[in-house]
Amino acid sequence: MTARDNIEDIETIGNPNVENPFISAKNVNVHYGDNHAIKDVSLQIAKNQVIALIGPSGCGKSTFIRCINRMNDTIDIAKITGKISLDGEDIYSKELDPVILRARVGMVFQKPNPFPKSIYDNVAYGPKIHGLAKDRNELDEIVANSLQKAGLYEEVSDRLDESGLSLSGGQQQRLCIARTIAVNPEVILMDEPCSALDPIATARIENLIDELSEKFSIVIVTHSMQQAARVSQRVAYFHLGRLVEVDDTEKVFTNPSHILTQDYITGRIG
Amino acid sequence: MSKKNLSLSTQQKVRKSLSSRYKKETLFQYFGLSSLSVGIIFLVIFFYSVLSQGFSAFTQTYISLKVDFSDNLVVKNNKIDSIDSNFDAIIRSALRERFPEVNNRRDRRELYKLISIGAVYQLIDHLDMSPGDVGSREILSFPTSSDVDMYVKGNIDRKLDESKRTISNNQMMWIDELVEKGEIKMKFNSALFSNGDSREPELAGIYSALKGSFLMLFITLIVSFPVGIAAAIYLEEFAPKNKISDLIEVNINNLAAVPSIVFGLLGLAVFINWFGIPRSSPLVGGLVLSLLTLPVIIISSRAAITAIPPSIKEAALGVGASHMQVVAHHILPLAFPGMLTGAIIGMSRALGESAPLLMIGMVAFIVDIPSVITDPSSALPVQIYLWADSPERAFAERTSAAIIILLGFLLTMNLLAIYLRKKFERKW
Ligand SMILES: Nc1ncnc2c1ncn2[C@@H]1O[C@H](COP(=O)(O)OP(=O)(O)OP(=O)(O)O)[C@@H](O)[C@H]1O
Ligand SMILES: [Mg+2]
Numbered sequence: 166m167t168a169r170d171n172i173e174d175i176e177t178i179g180n181p182n183v184e185n186p187f188i189s190a191k192n193v194n195v196h197y198g199d200n201h202a203i204k205d206v207s208l209q210i211a212k213n214q215v216i217a218l219i220g221p222s223g224c225g226k227s228t229f230i231r232c233i234n235r236m237n238d239t240i241d242i243a244k245i246t247g248k249i250s251l252d253g254e255d256i257y258s259k260e261l262d263p264v265i266l267r268a269r270v271g272m273v274f275q276k277p278n279p280f281p282k283s284i285y286d287n288v289a290y291g292p293k294i295h296g297l298a299k300d301r302n303e304l305d306e307i308v309a310n311s312l313q314k315a316g317l318y319e320e321v322s323d324r325l326d327e328s329g330l331s332l333s334g335g336q337q338q339r340l341c342i343a344r345t346i347a348v349n350p351e352v353i354l355m356d357e358p359c360s361a362l363d364p365i366a367t368a369r370i371e372n373l374i375d376e377l378s379e380k381f382s383i384v385i386v387t388h389s390m391q392q393a394a395r396v397s398q399r400v401a402y403f404h405l406g407r408l409v410e411v412d413d414t415e416k417v418f419t420n421p422s423h424i425l426t427q428d429y430i431t432g433r434i435g
Numbered sequence: 436m437s438k439k440n441l442s443l444s445t446q447q448k449v450r451k452s453l454s455s456r457y458k459k460e461t462l463f464q465y466f467g468l469s470s471l472s473v474g475i476i477f478l479v480i481f482f483y484s485v486l487s488q489g490f491s492a493f494t495q496t497y498i499s500l501k502v503d504f505s506d507n508l509v510v511k512n513n514k515i516d517s518i519d520s521n522f523d524a525i526i527r528s529a530l531r532e533r534f535p536e537v538n539n540r541r542d543r544r545e546l547y548k549l550i551s552i553g554a555v556y557q558l559i560d561h562l563d564m565s566p567g568d569v570g571s572r573e574i575l576s577f578p579t580s581s582d583v584d585m586y587v588k589g590n591i592d593r594k595l596d597e598s599k600r601t602i603s604n605n606q607m608m609w610i611d612e613l614v615e616k617g618e619i620k621m622k623f624n625s626a627l628f629s630n631g632d633s634r635e636p637e638l639a640g641i642y643s644a645l646k647g648s649f650l651m652l653f654i655t656l657i658v659s660f661p662v663g664i665a666a667a668i669y670l671e672e673f674a675p676k677n678k679i680s681d682l683i684e685v686n687i688n689n690l691a692a693v694p695s696i697v698f699g700l701l702g703l704a705v706f707i708n709w710f711g712i713p714r715s716s717p718l719v720g721g722l723v724l725s726l727l728t729l730p731v732i733i734i735s736s737r738a739a740i741t742a743i744p745p746s747i748k749e750a751a752l753g754v755g756a757s758h759m760q761v762v763a764h765h766i767l768p769l770a771f772p773g774m775l776t777g778a779i780i781g782m783s784r785a786l787g788e789s790a791p792l793l794m795i796g797m798v799a800f801i802v803d804i805p806s807v808i809t810d811p812s813s814a815l816p817v818q819i820y821l822w823a824d825s826p827e828r829a830f831a832e833r834t835s836a837a838i839i840i841l842l843g844f845l846l847t848m849n850l851l852a853i854y855l856r857k858k859f860e861r862k863w
Contacts, residue, residue, distance in 0.1 A: 239749060241676060268755035278746035280765065290764075291754035341750070348754050 178422045179412035181401075183211040187382050188233060188352065193247035195228050195237065202228045204406040205247075215374060215383045217393035217414070220403035221429065226386045227275055229403070230354040233384065234270040235263045251352070268295055271350030273358045275386075277337035279329030279344075284321050287329045287340055288312060291348035307347055314376075315343035316369035334361040342370065346377070353377060355385040359392065371396050390430055394418055402426045485842075489835025495624035495637060496584040497576035498550065498613060500529040502558070505570050515562055515569065522555045526577065534609060545605055551578040553626070553638040576620060581636035581829035583610060587619060590828055601828075627836060631802040632813065632821070636829030639822070641837050643804050647717050647797075647812030648786060648844070654721025654808060655728055655785050660778050662725075663732030664767075667774070670733070671740040672762055691730035698726045699794030707795060714796035715811040723791050728781035735777025739770035772856040779852035783845055789816035815841045 186209035195203035203225045210216050218226045228237070235256060237243040249256050256266055268291075279287050288308045291297075298304035308325070312318040317339040321332070329340055338361050345353060355374075359367040374383055374396045387393050393400055394414060401411040402425070410417065410426045421427045502525055509519035530546050531537070537546050554577040561575060562568065578584075582601045585591050587610065597604050613619045630640030674680045702723035706712045712719045743766060751761045792798065798817050805812035813821075815837065822834040 234753070236749060236753065239745070239752065263752075264755050264757045267753060272753045274746065274749060274753065276746060278744075278750040280747060280750060281769065290751070290756075294754070294756055294760055294764075344750075344754060 175407060175409065175423075177207065177408045178410045178426075179416075181208050181408065181411050183209045183214075185211055187212040187252055188384075189248075189250050190229075190232070191248045193229070193232060193245065193249060195225070195232060196244040197228075197240070198242045202406050203232070206403075206406075206408045208401060208408060208411060210382055210384060212382050213378055213380065214399065215378045215385060215397045216399045216401060217397035218384065218386045218401050218403060219388070219390070219393055219429070220409075222388075224403040225406045226403050227356050230272070230356060230384050230386060233352070233354055234267050234272050236267075236272065238263060268348055269350055270352040270354065271345040271348055272354040273338075273342050273345050273356060275356040275360075277334060277341050277361070279332070279337050279340050281328065281330055283326045284312075284329050284332070284340060285325040288343050288347050291344060295348060297348070308343075311343040311347040312340075314346055314373050315339040316366055316373070317343060335363065335366060338362060339366065339370070342373075346373075350381070352382045352384070355383065357386050357388065359387070359389070367392070390418070402429060404429075485835050485838050488832060489837075489839045491588050491590075492627060492832040492836035493624050494621045495626065496579045496587045497620045497622050498579055498583075499574055499576045499618045499620065500526070500533060501572055501574050502526065502529045503532075503572050504562070504568050505572075508562075508569055510569065515566065517559060522558045525558060526550055526554055537605075542605055545603055546609065549579055549583050549606060549609065551580050551637045552635060553633075554578060576622070578626070578637055579619075581827060582606075584637055585828050585832075586610060587614070587621075590832075627833070631804055632800055632818065633802060636825075636827050636833060639830070639833060641815065641818055641833075641840060643801050644813040644815050644818035644837070645840065645844075647720070647801075647805055648815045650717035650805060650808050650812065651721040651724060651814060652782055652786060654718060655724040655782060656778070658722065658725040659728040659732055659781065663729050663778070663781075664736050664774055666729075667733045667736030667740060668762060668766070671737050672758070672766065687730050687733055691734060694790070695727055695788050696790040696794065698723055699791030701726065702791065703794045713809050713811070715799050715801070715813075716809045717805060717812050718808040719795050720792055720797055720812075720814060721808070723795060724785040724788060727788065727791065728778075728785050731781035731784065732774070732777050735780065736770065736774040739773025739777070740766055742773065743769050768859075772859045775855055775859070776852060779848055783848055786845060786848070787816055787841070789814070789820055792817050815844065 188210040190206060190208050193203055193206045194201070206229060218229065220226055231237045232245055232249060233251075233256075237245055245257070251266070251270065254261065280290065282290070285308055288311050289304055292304060292307050298307055309318060309322075312321065317336060320336060321327075321340075329337065332340060338358060342355075342358055359370055362370065371392065374385065377383060385393075385396065397414045399411060400414045400417040402409045402417065402421075402423070404425050410421065410423045412422075417426065418430060421430060427433075504525070506528070507521040507524045509516045511519075527543075527547055530550065531543065534546060537543055557577060558575075579587070582591070583606070586593075586602050586607065591600060591602055593600075593607060602610075610619065626638055627640045628645075629642050630638055631643035633639040670680065670684070674683075702719060706719045706722050707714055712722070747765055747769070748761055751765050752758075756764065789798075792814055797812070797814055798821065799811065799813070800821075801811055801813045803810070819834055819837045819841065822830045822837060
């Protein structure tokens with residue numbers, strides 16, 4: 166019982182570190198004004214690996230992954246301390262341009278947020294501003310390819326010039342995934358990418374995650390234990406802003422060490 | 436069983452409260468409807484009074500006269516010499532010929548007053564257009580003086596004592612005769628649209644004021660729209676949030692509420708006395724109105740920017756757009772319809788302003804039509820003010836006509852705003 170109540174000074178259990186870290190967060194703290202949303206989190210993420218972040222609502226999963234592409238910079242009241250590096254480079258150093266960082270670290274947001282532009286322009290926007298396509302044909306190809314991978318192409322191929330906002334919630338979610346992968350990022354942060362998807366679309370996205378993880382690192386936030394078990398190699402359990410436990414997926418789901426992790430995955434909290 | 440009871444009672448409670456809920460709704464609808472009716476009634480009264488008074492100003496009374504071009508004209512080098520020729524005499528002799536029974540000097544002077552003093556210019560124009568008429572006799576129609584015009588339009592009470600009328604018994608008699616013989620015609624009052632101001636009502640027009648207002652609005656638009664948008668974007672997107680930016684924000688909001696005459700004083704001190712921009716010119720007027728419009732545009736543009744959901748901005752940043760790209764590709768296009776609406780509201784306000792123009796010398800008697808932005812000119816509301824101040828009955832009519840034209844101008848601007856907003860909203 167004490168372990169449940171006394172989480173203020175717990176150490177992260179398990180293996181937060183990996184052999185060849187691609188992303189490395191050390192003693193990260195995030196404050197939203199007086200709200201201490203992330204408390205002293207250290208976590209390393211390897212290349213070619215999928216890590217799933219799980220935990221009850223409001224525990225700071227979104228806040229943590231938004232630190233990795235400096236998305237919290239846009240929130241005035243957010244204060245981030247600690248150190249996060251990408252491929253050995255400190256991402257909060259003055260020399261690093263957040264524009265380059267965000268081209269390398271793509272993000273799928275928790276709420277689908279397509280631009281009020283056409284479906285085509287939504288996907289083409291990233292490649293366009295980064296100059297990834299030489300000509301229109303190449304751009305067309307990138308757009309079609311990205312939509313295909315996100316499992317949306319068949320549904321929208323004949324109405325690419327319609328507004329992205331005319332799509333259903335689940336279609337919008339896949340559109341946002343297509344928009345993110347069109348830039349070809351090295352790290353993809355996915356905040357509940359399948360929350361509005363049916364099982365078939367979910368399976369497609371999970372296949373996509375498998376495929377992408379052959380080359381890239383993927384951080385996925387999910388509320389579905391099954392999904393975490395299916396797609397990830399490691400699982401990190403967050404609780405009230407603390408990283409409670411992180412370990413290989415199989416270990417966490419079959420034999421969780423911390424009582425809070427146990428409670429969560431057996432459905433007693435969250 | 437108990438569960439069923441519970442749900443039944445909930446239903447009954449809802450039923451009971453329903454009628455009072457609907458009553459409130461109906462009450463509110465009646466309230467809204469009656470406020471709307473009050474507004475519409477006032478609008479109708481306003482339009483009726485302006486239109487009924489102003490419409491007659493769009494026509495002008497003309498008298499047909501047979502003029503003799505064989506006398507009083509001096510031709511030099513195949514051209515009519517406008518200095519030595521006596522055009523007045525041509526018209527006078529035509530009048531004498533029409534009314535041969537009038538032969539004492541006092542009566543003749545009254546007779547000559549039937550025709551506008553502007554008739555001379557019409558004669559000169561006619562001879563310029565058809566110089567072949569020299570030496571022949573032609574029937575031409577000439578504008579009457581404004582008093583005759585008023586009499587023909589029924590604005591002068593003939594039962595009034597002669598000394599209280601602007602038109603004498605004799606003049607009334609002659610006009611009645613002309614009307615009876617069909618020698619008096621009503622024509623479209625083109626002078627109203629092509630002339631500048633004049634002391635003679637029948638020669639006074641709003642073209643100078645219209646063009647002045649147009650030039651002024653043009654300057655206001657090109658100065659305040661880009662500056663306002665740039666300021667709004669900077670304040671919303673780039674300015675650090677600290678005490679200084681708070682202070683600026685408070686000041687801008689204050690500026691929008693400053694009485695417009697203060698801007699006129701500022702314009703006088705800065706633009707005229709310091710920069711030396713000519714007084715009464717559309718340039719200085721436009722700059723003063725820009726000061727007036729700027730806060731309105733900044734405030735509405737900022738509101739348009741804040742209304743954009745932050746998720747759009749995050750989405751663009753998330754794929755690696757720079758801050759400037761986010762602004763140019765997303766914020767500006769999405770906020771533009773709102774910015775445009777703000778600009779047009781500001782411009783409409785500027786169009787109707789007259790107080791600040793008093794300070795920079797635009798309340799002046801301007802006869803000439805401005806051709807460049809530094810020429811002295813008048814403005815529509817100022818012209819309305821000047822005419823409303825004139826004692827002549829004919830100017831009252833023209834005041835209403837000028838108001839109609841101003842309203843038309845405003846209506847066009849607002850329709851344009853709606854059209855542009857619709858157009859930009861459908862862009863993607
Ligand atoms: N923009 C913000 N401003 C202020 N506080 C915030 C903001 N975003 C998140 N928070 C706070 O930070 C804490 C963590 O929120 P976060 O969104 O990271 O939770 P989460 O784990 O992603 O939850 P969920 O599973 O519901 O998405 C919460 O207490 C929340 O109130
Ligand atoms: Mg979240």
